[in-house]
Amino acid sequence: MKRAKNQDVFAVRAPGKDVPEVRQLRKQAGDWLKQRRADAGLSQADLATKLGLKYYTFISQVENGFSRVPTELIGAWANELGLEQRGFARHLLMYYEPELHRLLFGAESKSK
Amino acid sequence: MSVVAFERKQDAAAWTEAELNTVVTALQTVMAPATGRSWETGATENGDVQFYLLGPRPEQACELCLSRIGRQYILEDGSGRLLFEHRNLDLVVLHAKAAVSSSPRLMVRAIMVWCAVRNTIQEKFEPLLAEGEELLVQVAPQLAPFA
Numbered sequence: 001m002k003r004a005k006n007q008d009v010f011a012v013r014a015p016g017k018d019v020p021e022v023r024q025l026r027k028q029a030g031d032w033l034k035q036r037r038a039d040a041g042l043s044q045a046d047l048a049t050k051l052g053l054k055y056y057t058f059i060s061q062v063e064n065g066f067s068r069v070p071t072e073l074i075g076a077w078a079n080e081l082g083l084e085q086r087g088f089a090r091h092l093l094m095y096y097e098p099e100l101h102r103l104l105f106g107a108e109s110k111s112k
Numbered sequence: 113m114s115v116v117a118f119e120r121k122q123d124a125a126a127w128t129e130a131e132l133n134t135v136v137t138a139l140q141t142v143m144a145p146a147t148g149r150s151w152e153t154g155a156t157e158n159g160d161v162q163f164y165l166l167g168p169r170p171e172q173a174c175e176l177c178l179s180r181i182g183r184q185y186i187l188e189d190g191s192g193r194l195l196f197e198h199r200n201l202d203l204v205v206l207h208a209k210a211a212v213s214s215s216p217r218l219m220v221r222a223i224m225v226w227c228a229v230r231n232t233i234q235e236k237f238e239p240l241l242a243e244g245e246e247l248l249v250q251v252a253p254q255l256a257p258f259a
């Protein structure tokens with residue numbers, strides 16, 4: 001997650017919490033999405049505009065690992081990043097629903 | 113010599129302590145330990161600050177996201193739905209609180225409506241039914257010869 005300068009001065013996270021695996025995977029998905037967006041030469045604002053979002057804050061929310069790409073946006077998100085929809089959805093499933101992904105497709109590397 | 117005290121420019125890349133206090137204090141009840149909720153902060157690639165209200169474990173998915181772009185505060189849910197936007201943080205936080213505690217409020221409203229309906233039935237219809245029953249008791253013996 002991108003942290004603002006001096007942000008640590010204020011309690012950034014509620015105390016006494018470790019990061020569970022679900023969150024780690026979502027964060028990994030966010031990093032992967034961020035990288036794909038950079039590869040497509042788009043800023044968060046560009047992508048938000050292309051997806052018809054008023055603000056780019058949701059892109060940041062997803063890329064920082066706090067939210068998922070909503071199912072109804074997966075196709076459009078893939079298109080704007082210049083990726084094939086099916087492969088994109090399948091790759092995201094690996095982070096968002098790892099067990100379901102394993103059952104459907106077996107073991108697969110995340111470094112695609 | 114007089115010195116003009118310019119207003120110190122707010123650091124766009126971080127929440128001020130006052131802002132965070134406003135948000136955390138307002139959401140204190142919805143973030144009570146029993147709810148399992150917590151919060152974190154982050155930023156967009158442009159350095160616009162974000163406050164994430166996270167749901168209970170293990171998912172800890174974002175339920176609400178409050179962002180500040182320039183002087184505008186933007187409130188979105190975890191699916192990116194824009195809930196409210198305003199320059200007044202207090203107003204935005206009120207909406208945030210309402211958004212999170214909407215289900216109990218709805219339940220309370222539903223219960224109130226149900227009680228009102230039940231009360232109306234008891235007050236208006238039960239006397240009518242009782243009256244009808246009384247009438248039947250009086251008329252029934254007279255109807256017996258026709259049976």
